[in-house]
Amino acid sequence: MYTQAMDTMGKEMAEAPKALRSAEELALQARFDESIDAGDFIEAKDWMPENYRKTLLRQISQHAHSEIVGMLPEGNWIGRAPTLKRKAILLAKVQDEGGHGLYLYAAAETLGSSRDQMLDALHTGKAKYSSIFNYPTLSWADIGTIGWLVDGAAIMNQVPICRCSYAPYARAMIRICREESFHQRQGYDSLMVMMQGGTDAQRAMVQDAVNRWWWPCLMMFGPPDDQSPNSAQGMRWGIKRVSNDTLRQKFVDATVDQAKVLGVTLPDPDLKWNEERGHWDFGAIDWPEFYRVVAGEGPNNRERLAMRVKAWDDGAWVREAAMAHARKQTTKQQAA
Amino acid sequence: MTEPNTQKEWPLWEVFVRSRAGLDHKHCGSLHATDAAMAIQMARDVYTRRQEGSSVWVVPSAAITASDPGDKAMYFDPAEDKVYRHPTFYKLPSEVDHM
Numbered sequence: 001m002y003t004q005a006m007d008t009m010g011k012e013m014a015e016a017p018k019a020l021r022s023a024e025e026l027a028l029q030a031r032f033d034e035s036i037d038a039g040d041f042i043e044a045k046d047w048m049p050e051n052y053r054k055t056l057l058r059q060i061s062q063h064a065h066s067e068i069v070g071m072l073p074e075g076n077w078i079g080r081a082p083t084l085k086r087k088a089i090l091l092a093k094v095q096d097e098g099g100h101g102l103y104l105y106a107a108a109e110t111l112g113s114s115r116d117q118m119l120d121a122l123h124t125g126k127a128k129y130s131s132i133f134n135y136p137t138l139s140w141a142d143i144g145t146i147g148w149l150v151d152g153a154a155i156m157n158q159v160p161i162c163r164c165s166y167a168p169y170a171r172a173m174i175r176i177c178r179e180e181s182f183h184q185r186q187g188y189d190s191l192m193v194m195m196q197g198g199t200d201a202q203r204a205m206v207q208d209a210v211n212r213w214w215w216p217c218l219m220m221f222g223p224p225d226d227q228s229p230n231s232a233q234g235m236r237w238g239i240k241r242v243s244n245d246t247l248r249q250k251f252v253d254a255t256v257d258q259a260k261v262l263g264v265t266l267p268d269p270d271l272k273w274n275e276e277r278g279h280w281d282f283g284a285i286d287w288p289e290f291y292r293v294v295a296g297e298g299p300n301n302r303e304r305l306a307m308r309v310k311a312w313d314d315g316a317w318v319r320e321a322a323m324a325h326a327r328k329q330t331t332k333q334q335a336a
Numbered sequence: 337m338t339e340p341n342t343q344k345e346w347p348l349w350e351v352f353v354r355s356r357a358g359l360d361h362k363h364c365g366s367l368h369a370t371d372a373a374m375a376i377q378m379a380r381d382v383y384t385r386r387q388e389g390s391s392v393w394v395v396p397s398a399a400i401t402a403s404d405p406g407d408k409a410m411y412f413d414p415a416e417d418k419v420y421r422h423p424t425f426y427k428l429p430s431e432v433d434h435m
Contacts (some may be wrong), residue, residue: 045405092385099382106366109348115368116345175365179386323346326370 006085041167044110057111061118063131103172109120110168134298141209147187149217153213156251166237195263211267219290221248349375373391
């Protein structure tokens with residue numbers, strides 16, 4: 001997921017391109033535009049406009065940060081998973097998220113930023129991550145709901161990026177999407193178990209989790225199209241393939257039936273089938289809340305960031321010791 | 337790496353995985369590690385969690401020499417008009433066309 005970067009990066013991306021300096025640069029720009037128009041991929045060493053590079057670096061690194069920060073709300077429940085089976089599944093899922101972060105950091109590094117620079121931007125609050133991970137996981141049902149709804153929304157968002165014009169990003173996304181499907185299915189499966197074989201209290205717990213996660217999930221797709229000034233440029237560059245509102249509608253349409261089968265109610269009184277449009281209508285999203293959470297005022301922003309910084313600081317001695325060991329081995333080999 | 341590494345960040349490695357015995361190793365991504373042994377260990381954890389591989393190679397990224405993308409046309413286009421290098425260029429009588 002986690003493609004809110006384009007919508008939360010302000011005006012920088014929309015800036016008019018600077019006056020081109022030379023005929024050579026003009027020719028490079030023309031060749032780049034041709035490649036994009038032809039649906040070709042751009043590779044790391046190919047020439048690209050500076051704003052394309054900056055926009056991608058921002059989006060991919062924020063995507064990577066989201067994967068890593070996304071490990072926290074779920075990691076919170078590994079020690080409390082109700083059975084060994086669920087614990088093994090959750091461990092595998094959280095490990096996947098770490099792997100997804102790694103694929104994405106590696107893709108972002110090809111654009112000329114180092115891993116440490118990106119982590120520094122995250123830790124100092126300069127870089128953002130998806131708004132969704134600033135909400136708390138209060139019960140075990142939240143873990144299933146994250147799998148079903150959050151990962152479901154993420155998949156909806158991520159599938160079009162598999163066709164992103166920047167090849168290293170597209171390749172990372174293909175790998176991620178292949179692994180992500182298990183995440184959504186295990187979540188739905190875990191909720192099914194509680195809804196079908198559980199107690200009334202467990203069913204109420206599932207409904208409560210769905211009530212809390214539904215609206216933040218709809219926000220994951222970013223602001224409405226008419227308030228998403230950078231979308232047009234993103235589309236032109238082949239970074240964004242499908243608009244925020246289109247993806248959001250697709251997610252709602254897909255989820256309504258799944259909710260019915262599960263036996264939960266989606267917390268939206270305005271949700272109803274629109275025969276004319278052939279889609280489900282849904283109620284107004286609380287956009288001021290979205291912008292508050294993005295700006296750092298969500299329920300868990302401070303805690304999440306503090307956890308990441310602590311993990312990084314606490315691991316410093318391990319990183320340094322491993323480097324020292326490698327240096328020592330190299331020196332020893334050379335002496336021999 | 338033959339030079340002792342003095343930088344603070346872990347060096348970058350490229351990972352190649354053989355998905356099944358009999359197939360060739362294929363590039364699948366990169367990662368940071370302090371030495372080859374650690375790179376192999378991490379490549380296993382990151383790239384083969386679902387039995388995607390039966391063998392892994394790691395190569396320091398700095399050791400790879402690549403062709404210049406700017407030379408792409410000069411390097412590869414000359415092969416474009418050499419259709420006679422392909423079997424389909426040759427039309428044979430249908431009795432022997434399975435040759």
